[in-house]
Amino acid sequence: MPIVGKDAELTDIPTIELNNGVVMPQLGFGVFQVPDAETTAAVSTALRAGYRSIDTAAAYRNEKGVGAALAEADLNRDDVFVTTKLWNSHQGYDETLRALDHSLGALGLEYVDLYLIHWPTPARDRYLDTWRAFEKIVSDGRSRAIGVSNFQPAHLRRLMDNSSVVPAVNQIELHPFLVQTELRAFHAEHGIATEAWSPLAQGGELLDHPTVAEIAAKHGRTAAQVILRWHLQLGNIVIPKSVTPSRITENISLFDFELAPAEVDALTALDKGHRTGPDPDQFNQA
Numbered sequence: 001m002p003i004v005g006k007d008a009e010l011t012d013i014p015t016i017e018l019n020n021g022v023v024m025p026q027l028g029f030g031v032f033q034v035p036d037a038e039t040t041a042a043v044s045t046a047l048r049a050g051y052r053s054i055d056t057a058a059a060y061r062n063e064k065g066v067g068a069a070l071a072e073a074d075l076n077r078d079d080v081f082v083t084t085k086l087w088n089s090h091q092g093y094d095e096t097l098r099a100l101d102h103s104l105g106a107l108g109l110e111y112v113d114l115y116l117i118h119w120p121t122p123a124r125d126r127y128l129d130t131w132r133a134f135e136k137i138v139s140d141g142r143s144r145a146i147g148v149s150n151f152q153p154a155h156l157r158r159l160m161d162n163s164s165v166v167p168a169v170n171q172i173e174l175h176p177f178l179v180q181t182e183l184r185a186f187h188a189e190h191g192i193a194t195e196a197w198s199p200l201a202q203g204g205e206l207l208d209h210p211t212v213a214e215i216a217a218k219h220g221r222t223a224a225q226v227i228l229r230w231h232l233q234l235g236n237i238v239i240p241k242s243v244t245p246s247r248i249t250e251n252i253s254l255f256d257f258e259l260a261p262a263e264v265d266a267l268t269a270l271d272k273g274h275r276t277g278p279d280p281d282q283f284n285q286a
């Protein structure tokens with residue numbers, strides 16, 4: 001798959017150095033809710049457009065489709081950053097090691113770049129044992145970095161009190177309607193990178209908000225581009241999802257404009273603590 005012309009310029013994506021020295025693209029491509037059969041086409045389109053980071057999960061049931069796109073792409077393994085996640089019902093030391101075997105098999109990879117505990121599932125209370133398995137996984141080189149997702153400060157504190165390995169990343173719901181001020185400050189204090197899921201709040205009401213529209217009009221950009229730019233300027237890692245080729249390109253065309261500090265602040269002020277997904281303190285689904 002040749003990557004030429006304009007696309008090649010788009011590969012110039014900023015990176016974030018994680019707390020173990022691994023370097024991660026600040027912008028990636030999410031595949032939540034993409035059926036496995038459609039995933040290969042979407043990921044191939046994203047790779048052609050210049051994305052070099054893909055975010056999947058065992059629970060998305062499309063690791064195979066991601067793996068097929070990676071196999072088809074004419075890219076070196078170390079040119080692509082692959083994240084997957086351990087599902088809730090596989091938490092526990094031995095179960096985690098087996099679950100990663102399964103994910104690597106589906107992806108057709110020897111290692112992933114980032115492995116995340118998908119949810120803390122506090123009622124299950126197995127994330128400490130799970131994290132011990134994650135420590136083994138990173139020391140065995142089966143993931144280059146390890147982290148968590150949907151962890152609240154209390155879960156992070158407990159994890160860090162029981163381990164010398166600080167999560168490299170916490171992937172959390174984050175967008176202008178849910179700014180996550182407390183968690184982002186906690187992450188900054190402890191060297192944990194903040195990764196935003198549903199960075200566009202799943203594309204609904206946020207994209208139609210008049211403040212977003214006004215800033216977009218001023219820059220001659222789309223609402224989605226303005227929101228993604230807000231994330232990048234806050235220092236968040238973002239992984240917008242789209243199966244629409246024009247949007248896949250739109251969402252990576254972010255590196256030739258900048259929001260003014262007052263515009264960043266105006267978007268931050270839209271915070272209303274609104275979740276599109278579950279509350280991590282209550283979510284224990286198997």
Ligand SMILES: NC(=O)c1ccc[n+]([C@@H]2O[C@H](COP(=O)([O-])OP(=O)(O)OC[C@H]3O[C@@H](n4cnc5c(N)ncnc54)[C@H](OP(=O)(O)O)[C@@H]3O)[C@@H](O)[C@H]2O)c1
Nearest residue numbers: 030031032197198199200201202203224240241242243244
């Ligand atoms: N760790 C977790 O618990 C967790 C939870 C949720 C998501 N995630 C990750 O985060 C990724 C992104 O989150 P998400 O998929 O929930 O939501 P999102 O990226 O905020 O929004 C995706 C939605 O917005 C639409 N969209 C995308 N680009 C657009 C554009 N430029 N203009 C207008 N609409 C646009 C998409 O439509 P089309 O696809 O139809 O174009 C889709 O309906 C996921 O794919 C997944 O990798 C993680």
